[in-house]
Amino acid sequence: MVQYQSHLNAPFTALADATRRGILEHLGRRDASITDLAGTFGMTLTGMKKHIGVLERTGLVTTKKTGRVRTCRLSRRRLDDVAGWIAGYHRMWNARFDRLDQLVEELQSNERGKPRHASE
Amino acid sequence: MVQYQSHLNAPFTALADATRRGILEHLGRRDASITDLAGTFGMTLTGMKKHIGVLERTGLVTTKKTGRVRTCRLSRRRLDDVAGWIAGYHRMWNARFDRLDQLVEELQSNERGKPRHASE
DNA sequence: TTGATACTGAACCATACGGTTCAGTGTATA
């Protein structure tokens, strides 16, 4: 039985929501308060606070409260591990299908050079 | 109010589960039946069937039933859109922090050339 | 000091997720 690493669950889960991806893109342009973001994405403060909580726990966003305003900004944490998984998968995928294509080609060229049987 | 694209939700959600990432890596090595996979990942046939369902609906896996055995294999669908989002985010992230670093540097060099005030 | 603003936390809600059991159906094999 195989046990797989789960440290990628949180970042993938954080990115699985369109609103959260939107928040990250928005914060890439400028810092914003919870109220700003809630307005921009058309939801309650409490709802937005939860999204920010997810992004903060995943390390993708940091926040700082000054007075009554909590300012959210993009964190310096990169998505390198996520990008790394995708890249590794891509490599494996290419190797896999290269091998399959090669196999098909070999079978076809064998087929061409072979006399036909009635049973085939 | 901003509406964001949700076509990336499904692939990110599919990848958010460690078992499903494991299945993809496993299928990268060889095709497998539901029974094989259920054994490998220590869960019931029904549980595994559900994971395969998610991966199949997302287009990451295809299956074919011959006799009583359903064989699962990696699909030719690539994760280009997911990789694309990550790459775009990465670019934006770099631009963002390059600008911030530059700003900090400017402020520091201004500070060095300026006489001190008691209030600072 | 009063009122508006910005957030926070608890509680709730509907739905989805990851898993199970159980009762089938269809297929292979002795």
Add this chain to the structure above:
DNA sequence: TATACACTGAACCGTATGGTTCAGTATCAA
């Protein structure tokens, strides 16, 4: 023909998610 095998679907279960409302607390501004 009987039995085992591989899967399938429905139903269930506990927990998480994405959102809400409501009732605070703290801070700013007149």
